[in-house]
Amino acid sequence: MxxxxxxxxxxxxxxxxxxxxxxxxxxxxxxxxxxxxxxxxxxxxxxxxxxxxxxxxxxxxxxxxxxxxxxxxxxxxxxxxxxxxxxxxxxxxxxxxxxxxxxxxxxxxxxxxxxxxxxxxVRFLLRTEDVTQRILREVSLLESEEMRQTLTDSLIYVIQNEVYEQDSTVVAIVDAFYGGNEFWLSVYQDYxxxxxxxxxxxxxxxxxxxxxxxxxxxxxxxxxxxxxxxxxxxxxxxxxxxxxxxxxxxxxxxxxxxxxxxxxxxxxxxxxxxxRYLSSFGIEEMMLSQNQAMIDVRGVKQEIWKRWMNKDNEIAIKYAAKYDESSNYWKNSIGTNNAIRELGILEKKRGMEATLQRWIRQTPTEREQLLHLLTDLDLAYKKRRSAARAISYLSEAFMNGPELTQLAAIILNFDYEAEETALVSNFKKILKQYENMDANIDKEVFAAMLKTYREHVEPEFLPDFYNTIATVYNGNDQAFVDSLYASSKLTTPLGLQLIVNDSTFNLIEDFAVSVALDVLMKGYEINNSSMEATEQIVRGERLFNAAVRRMYAHRNFYPxxxxxxxxxxxxxxxxxxxxxxxxxxxxxxxxxxxxxxxxxxxxxxxxxxxxxxxxxxxxxxxxxxxxxxxxxxxxxxxxxxxxxxxxxxxxxxxxxxxxxxxxxxxxxxxxxxxxxxxxxxxxxxxxxxxxxxxxxxxxxxxxxxxxx
CATH class of the missing domain: 2.40.10.120 (Thrombin, subunit H)
Incomplete structure (x- = not known):
């Protein structure tokens, strides 16, 4: 043979x-x-x-x-x-x-x-229902992935709303399965x-x-x-x-x-x-972007937290849950990347993809539609590589790093038009965050995040406040951070209440809010630069998932x-x-x-x-x-x-x-x-x-x- x-x-x-x-x-x-x-x-x-x-x-x-x-x-x-x-x-x-x-x-x-x-x-499952055909018959002929996703989202909303109109006490959620090739409705009861x-x-x-x-x-x-x-x-x-x-x-x-x-x-x-059904290109991106960003950034943040927690029992209690949550998937990312390398996961996945490519070439109906599926998917991931890495580090360093930027981002997106009960509830949740935050620790984290992010991304991915650090603060990260925490009203719950209650205050004028806005704008810019590649990846992974299931039609697949x-x-x-x-x-x-x-x-x-x-x-x-x-x-x-x-x-x-x-x-x-x-x-x-x-x-x- x-x-x-x-x-x-x-x-x-x-x-x-x-x-x-x-x-x-x-x-x-x-x-x-x-x-x-x-x-x-x-x-x-x-x-x-x-x-x-x-x-x-x-x-x-x-x-x-x-x-x-x-x-x-x-x-x-x-x-x-x-x-x-x-x-x-x-x-x-x-x-x-x-x-x-x-x-x-x-x-x-x-x-x-x-x-x-x-x-x-707690949430109890009441029932599930296959709604795949109802969605796919409307979207399957659309060529544009963006249009497909928009229509899919609309259909999901309609289906969920139908359930809610029949019983407003339940929660209806339509989830995608097999990379968006199937859809199931789940109806829940929350207590x-x-x-x-x-x-x-x-x-x-x-x-x-x-x-x-x-x-x-x-x-x-x-x-x-x-x-x-x-x-x-x-x-x-x-x-x-x-x-x-x-x-x-x-x-x-x-x-x-x-x-x-x-x-x-x-x-x-x-x-x-x-x-389990992600392509080798997607696995490689996961390793080098999300996982590596968690490893590099959380390790720095946690070292700071742990040092303060070991010195002060009150700090240890305040930061216990945050540290536990952060370190759990920090260690998971380390282990995952190690196991992918040691067990040859990428090589095994590439071997399967080579088999798939041969099957596509040998099957006329597949060859006509999918001959370039894997090469196109590979190219799309390469186009997105630097952006995907940058957005992972940006998210870990600033939206999951200093709590001040997290609070500022929440305030920027706060729904001031919500019903009074929801408004009060949401505001209480924000105030709750202050109970477990120490400004001195957060300052040290912020300074460390500035350095860590700068070390791991290209200059084009730096938010605008890095220019401020270079020009106004002569490149001194600590001076920038000291000024930020000294001037922002968001460092204390009292300052937050003053902002909310003062109708004449311009939110953007707060230093922390302007920094968070820089982060959000840079994130939008990075995502926007890779939007075309992302649409190609979403489409390619969906087609890849379906092709694998057709090739192994006798196999018992689980989602x-x-x-x-x-x-x-x-x-x-x-x-x-x-x-x-x-x-x-x-x-x-x-x-x-x-x-x-x-x-x-x-x-x-x-x-x-x-x-x-x-x-x-x-x-x-x-x-x-x-x-x-x-x-x-x-x-x-x-x-x-x-x-x-x-x-x-x-x-x-x-x-x-x-x-x-x-x-x-x-x-x-x-x-x-x-x-x-x-x-x-x-x-x-x-x-x-x-x-x-x-x-x-x-x-x-x-x-x-x-x-x-």
């Missing part, structure tokens, strides 16, 4: 061998092949009880938590389990130097002690009164902090407990002292049986974003994650990270003692003596494993990504075994390519969660659960 033919058959084998444990599947679109795979792996419950818009089902217990995580309802009085890092911001907002519940943990002894969380909500019930100390909930983040073996008790409240008719309602615990149609039962290697495991949640509810399934199992090393599929409290000793003096691994003593005593009762020890975390080959944090991990009977909270370092490129031998979902064991709840004063919460 010719080498080309062998290579083609090898690639075909690789790309069509979809493992049963790969994929983030839509519950409304589980085909026979997927259902069969689940049963063969060990699923015991009726698949039709996973999702049923007409009857209570397992999916009714799964929530989108706050728009950024997942969670699961575990009691008939609306208790929700989610990750500690998902509830971290809410826990931080209720913390102070005098009452540091981040450090000490928290348990509400009754309903009146449950703490309201103003910015939190806005969510209250903090239980949080372990951060020595448990964040054990290992940045050092252990994205790593296995793991010993982090990453969970927290909230409760959903509703009005007296069980309907959604804004916070009120008159609200009562929400009563769900379905409650997830909890299992104390544990698991063994090879046990079936399924995860239900809201994964945020994957790029990329897009924060709609998804099911992943697989088995509990360990892995071999590198030659000669084997990782077990679970960890125990023994590993906590080992890490505390290994990292002696490191605050990231500090655990209070009374907690260590409780672990040492070994009185784990009904929550113990078969060896009378305590499991802490476990891993499965379930396919997850960001947004899955807090997702329920169910056994074969649909009983809760734990909560997903992380992925593993060796497979950080998993959003682009799933590797069944390496990729693992890290979960916290529900038995460890219940043991901690019971031993930290939450026995009354245990009594609410359905435990099997």
């Amino acid at each position: 010719k080498k080309q033919t062998i290579f083609f058959l090898l690639l075909l084998l690789i790309t069509t061998s979809i493992h049963a444990d790969e994929g983030m599947w839509m519950l409304t679109n589980l085909n026979k092949q997927t259902r069969k795979a689940m049963k063969e792996l060990g699923l015991q419950m009726n698949i039709d009880k996973l999702y049923n818009p007409q009857k209570p089902s397992l999916s009714d217990a799964v929530v989108n938590f706050g728009g950024f995580c997942s969670g699961v309802v575990v009691s008939s009085d609306g208790l929700v389990f989610t990750n500690h890092h998902c509830g971290f911001n809410a826990i931080q907002q209720h913390s102070s130097v005098e009452r540091d519940i981040l450090k000490d943990g928290y348990v509400a002894e009754n309903y009146t002690q449950e703490l309201p969380c103003e910015e939190l909500y 806005d009164d969510v209250r903090l019930v239980f949080a372990p100390p951060t020595s448990i909930g964040k054990f290992g902090w940045d050092t252990d983040n994205w790593m296995w073996p793991r010993h982090t008790g990453d969970f927290s407990v909230f409760r959903i409240y509703a009005d007296k008719n069980n309907n959604p309602a804004r916070y009120s002292a008159d609200n009562v615990p929400y009563h769900p149609p379905y409650v997830a039962p909890v299992s104390l049986d544990g698991y063994a290697e090879g046990s079936f495991c399924m995860t239900l949640g809201y994964p945020g974003s994957t790029e 990329d994650a897009n924060f709609t509810m998804r099911l992943s399934f697989g088995t509990i199992r360990g892995y071999n990270p590198y030659d000669g090393a084997t990782y077990n599929y679970y960890t125990t409290t023994k590993g906590i003692f080992e890490k505390v000793k290994q990292h002696q003096g490191d605050t990231d691994f500090y655990v209070q003596p009374d907690i260590l003593k409780a672990f040492s005593d070994g009185e784990f009762g009904k929550y113990a494993n078969d060896e009378k020890g305590m499991n802490v975390c476990f891993i499965s080959d379930n396919d997850i990504t960001g947004g899955n944090s807090g997702s329920a991990m169910f056994n074969a009977k649909g009983e809760l075994m734990g909560l997903a909270f992380d992925g593993n370092w060796e497979a950080m490129s998993g959003d682009i390519l799933y590797d069944p031998n390496l990729q693992r979902c890290i979960g916290v064991d529900v038995r460890y969660m219940l043991y901690l709840i019971e031993n930290f004063g939450g026995r009354h919460l245990i009594e609410e659960l359905t435990i099997r």
Whole structure:
């Protein structure tokens, strides 16, 4: 056989061998092949009880938590389990130097002690509907990508509005799937009164902090407990002292049986974003632009934050949630870029694209339309390369860097014509940001961002205020920053209120606002310069996605994650990270003692003596494993990504075994390519969660659960 033919058959084998444990599947679109795979792996419950818009089902217990995580309802009085890092911001907002519940943990002894969380909500999926044909029949003949997108947006608005007109209490969202080749409508119900019930100390909930983040073996008790409240008719309602615990149609039962290697495991949640069908050109841009910008910029910002946090406990509390959120995807970007290189992801993707190009040439109907698809896509990405890199660094350095520019940008875009209730609510949110901002720290960050951005982009991408620094301030960044923070009214909440209340004040005259305007204008200019290339990329990626699916028509495709509810399934199992090393599929409290000793003096691994003593005593009762020890975390080959944090991990009977909270370092490129031998979902064991709840004063919460 010719080498080309062998290579083609090898690639075909690789790309069509979809493992049963790969994929983030839509519950409304589980085909026979997927259902069969689940049963063969060990699923015991009726698949039709996973999702049923007409009857209570397992999916009714799964929530989108706050728009950024997942969670699961575990009691008939609306208790929700989610990750500690998902509830971290809410826990931080209720913390102070005098009452540091981040450090000490928290348990509400009754309903009146449950703490309201103003910015939190949970979202339940009611139903989904395929609206692909309704949209595509209107837009498929349009040649212009801009016109196509404009009409698509209009049709989406019409469809969503139709649902809203029938029931104004629901939320309707139409999402694009497969690169804009399919569209599905999801109808949700939001509950806005969510209250903090239980949080372990951060020595448990964040054990290992940045050092252990994205790593296995793991010993982090990453969970927290909230409760959903509703009005007296069980309907959604804004916070009120008159609200009562929400009563769900379905409650997830909890299992104390544990698991063994090879046990079936399924995860239900809201994964945020994957790029499994992105071209190699898009992957390369992601590495060099978004990921590298996060690595370079956030590393500088976080070093400043961390230094101040280590010096002052009040600062540590103020900046805890911001630091946690920033560092999470900073480390993710480092790991992703490393994994792409080490696992040869670009080479594998290019090999598949070479196969696609041959198939296009050999297929007359495809050749006529797509002969130059890949070369055109490559050229479009090259045209956008410098602009894409610049916009990534601009966004990280100034719109995600100093909080002063973020506040100024919000003020510039503030809707002063909104209804009074919305106006007051939005203004309160802005004032809330000041509570967790320190001007001295922000000044240091701003000066560092000026230098960092200048070092990583071409001069043409510098905002206009860089000219001011060069001419008025003789190139002295610090002098510019000192002047900015000394003169802007936006550095304090009082100054903001003066601006809002003074009708004669010209907003643009404020120094910080003018700087933010320079950033926004430069961003607009950069985006505008690459608009044509961007339209070509959007069109090319859509056609590329569809062509791959046609070439492998026999393959069981799942759509990329897009924060709609998804099911992943697989088995509990360990892995071999590198030659000669084997990782077990679970960890125990023994590993906590080992890490505390290994990292002696490191605050990231500090655990209070009374907690260590409780672990040492070994009185784990009904929550113990078969060896009378305590499991802490476990891993499965379930396919997850960001947004899955807090997702329920169910056994074969649909009983809760734990909560997903992380992925593993060796497979950080998993959003682009799933590797069944390496990729693992890290979960916290529900038995460890219940043991901690019971031993930290939450026995009354245990009594609410359905435990099997």
